[in-house]
Amino acid sequence: MAAIPVRWPNGRETKVEVGQDWLEAANAAGVSIPTGCMGGSCGACEIDVNGKTVRACISTVPAAKSGQLCVEFATDPFW
Numbered sequence: 478m479a480a481i482p483v484r485w486p487n488g489r490e491t492k493v494e495v496g497q498d499w500l501e502a503a504n505a506a507g508v509s510i511p512t513g514c515m516g517g518s519c520g521a522c523e524i525d526v527n528g529k530t531v532r533a534c535i536s537t538v539p540a541a542k543s544g545q546l547c548v549e550f551a552t553d554p555f556w
């Protein structure tokens with residue numbers, strides 16, 4: 478599987494395997510995404526990936542046409 482550079486809200490950039498769980502990838506980058514239900518219904522884990530909101534607990538790292546992904550917290554921009 479391909480790895481893709483991901484920019485995290487903490488300013489770090491890591492290579493993440495496409496298809497990896499977002500929560501795992503974030504952990505590895507030292508970013509903690511808040512979670513609640515872990516089942517896709519509460520929205521606590523929402524992040525913006527290249528401007529698109531996803532629920533991290535039920536999503537995996539997508540391939541990006543731009544060749545890079547930029548992650549922001551959807552709920553708290555000052556995290």
Ligand code: FES
Nearest residue numbers: 513514515520534
């Ligand atoms: S933890 Fe509830 S939607 Fe992800």
